[in-house]
Amino acid sequence: MSAPTLTPLLEGRRVVLCVGSGGVGKTTVTAALGLAAAERGKRVLCLTIDPAKRLANSLGLSSMTGDEQVVSPELFERVGLRVAGRLSVMMLDTKRTFDELVVRHASSPEARDRILNNRLYQYVSTSLAGTQEYMAMEKLLSVKRDGAYDLIVLDTPPTSNALDFLDAPERLINALDSAAVRWLMQAFEQSGRFSLNLVAKSVAVVLRGIGKLTGGGFLEQMAAFVTDLNDLFGGFRQRATEVSAAFRGPEFAYVLVTTPAPAAIREALFFADRLHEQGMRRDAFVVNRVHKRPRAHPSRDEIEGAVARHQLTLGPSGAERLARALREETELAETDAAELANLDRALVPGQRGAKPIRIEIPALPSDVHDLSTLGGIAKLLCPD
Numbered sequence: 001m002s003a004p005t006l007t008p009l010l011e012g013r014r015v016v017l018c019v020g021s022g023g024v025g026k027t028t029v030t031a032a033l034g035l036a037a038a039e040r041g042k043r044v045l046c047l048t049i050d051p052a053k054r055l056a057n058s059l060g061l062s063s064m065t066g067d068e069q070v071v072s073p074e075l076f077e078r079v080g081l082r083v084a085g086r087l088s089v090m091m092l093d094t095k096r097t098f099d100e101l102v103v104r105h106a107s108s109p110e111a112r113d114r115i116l117n118n119r120l121y122q123y124v125s126t127s128l129a130g131t132q133e134y135m136a137m138e139k140l141l142s143v144k145r146d147g148a149y150d151l152i153v154l155d156t157p158p159t160s161n162a163l164d165f166l167d168a169p170e171r172l173i174n175a176l177d178s179a180a181v182r183w184l185m186q187a188f189e190q191s192g193r194f195s196l197n198l199v200a201k202s203v204a205v206v207l208r209g210i211g212k213l214t215g216g217g218f219l220e221q222m223a224a225f226v227t228d229l230n231d232l233f234g235g236f237r238q239r240a241t242e243v244s245a246a247f248r249g250p251e252f253a254y255v256l257v258t259t260p261a262p263a264a265i266r267e268a269l270f271f272a273d274r275l276h277e278q279g280m281r282r283d284a285f286v287v288n289r290v291h292k293r294p295r296a297h298p299s300r301d302e303i304e305g306a307v308a309r310h311q312l313t314l315g316p317s318g319a320e321r322l323a324r325a326l327r328e329e330t331e332l333a334e335t336d337a338a339e340l341a342n343l344d345r346a347l348v349p350g351q352r353g354a355k356p357i358r359i360e361i362p363a364l365p366s367d368v369h370d371l372s373t374l375g376g377i378a379k380l381l382c383p384d
């Protein structure tokens with residue numbers, strides 16, 4: 001049987017989403033997949049919400065920013081990687097993406113400025129639940145449309161948020177366009193300013209939906225804002241539908257990233273079920289930080305013998321410690337193997353749709369902060 005590989009995803013899809021809980025290695029896998037695709041001649045964008053400073057440093061960048069940054073081809077050459085394509089990275093800037101959306105969809109320059117300068121907009125565009133996830137989708141679709149990239153690899157928020165991510169368009173629209181807000185608008189238009197108190201009492205309902213906002217002129221601002229946003233809603237609503245459809249379409253791939261830890265696997269499986277329910281594919285599971293069995297299991301005597309033969313200095317307690325470390329390593333490997341067997345049982349075909357590709361990445365002795373290690377992971381993900 002040939003080794004499992006993610007290469008077909010890189011070659012056949014336009015967007016790869018890496019999903020998983022925090023700390024499992026999503027950002028690392030995102031970057032490694034980007035690199036693997038660039039090695040295969042693709043123009044790739046890795047889009048992340050994670051500042052991942054040390055990873056950025058290893059790509060020769062001082063930090064990730066909201067602007068596209070191309071990784072210098074020289075860096076690849078220096079570590080012997082042949083990159084025929086181009087690797088770019090960009091960090092999601094939620095507010096800026098929302099601004100661009102407003103600029104694109106506002107009905108007039110005046111409406112655009114009113115929205116952008118509204119105090120509520122600051123809140124909606126930065127802190128409203130679901131905004132970040134929705135804007136990640138918007139950004140994704142807008143870069144996908146502009147044709148500068150063959151492939152986009154998206155590093156999503158940790159799983160608990162990633163679940164929100166799937167509902168983000170609906171949630172954002174519900175928050176902004178709820179019955180309560182519409183009712184408030186009507187009340188406003190009909191009552192003028194005289195019965196503001198009455199309206200204010202009902203505002204609590206709205207506030208619960210969009211978070212706490214207090215201060216003078218709030219109602220007026222709210223009214224103006226909602227009126228202007230209504231202009232956008234036509235565009236918004238249509239876009240939300242488009243976004244939803246695209247995420248279920250043939251151009252998208254989903255890679256679930258986990259470690260062998262039971263909690264991480266549980267979360268990844270939970271997420272896989274959610275994807276399946278929502279009509280999205282689960283193309284692959286990447287199990288990261290897997291402990292491998294040490295190749296040999298020497299006894300203390302054997303270690304001491306080898307040390308003597310090679311004229312190394314390792315005292316008797318050193319040999320004991322080494323033997324213990326090997327035993328521990330073996331136990332970790334056995335635990336991980338059992339967890340992986342559990343995962344495989346959970347992935348039998350039929351139960352959760354087609355059987356996903358499963359790939360293991362070993363636990364490395366240190367963090368992944370240089371390009372050649374990243375290249376090594378790329379090779380494990382795409383060995384062919």
Ligand SMILES: Nc1ncnc2c1ncn2[C@@H]1O[C@H](COP(=O)(O)OP(=O)(O)O)[C@@H](O)[C@H]1O
Pocket residue numbers: 020021022023024025026027028029050052288289290361362363364365366367368369
């Ligand atoms: N296979 C691995 N072996 C050792 N360290 C790893 C491995 N994969 C990732 N790391 C390190 O673990 C940390 C978390 O990885 P990261 O990709 O940032 O996770 P996430 O994005 O899921 O939070 C980083 O410091 C990264 O370098």
Ligand SMILES: [Mg+2]
Pocket residue numbers: 023026027028050052155
């Ligand atoms: Mg991350």
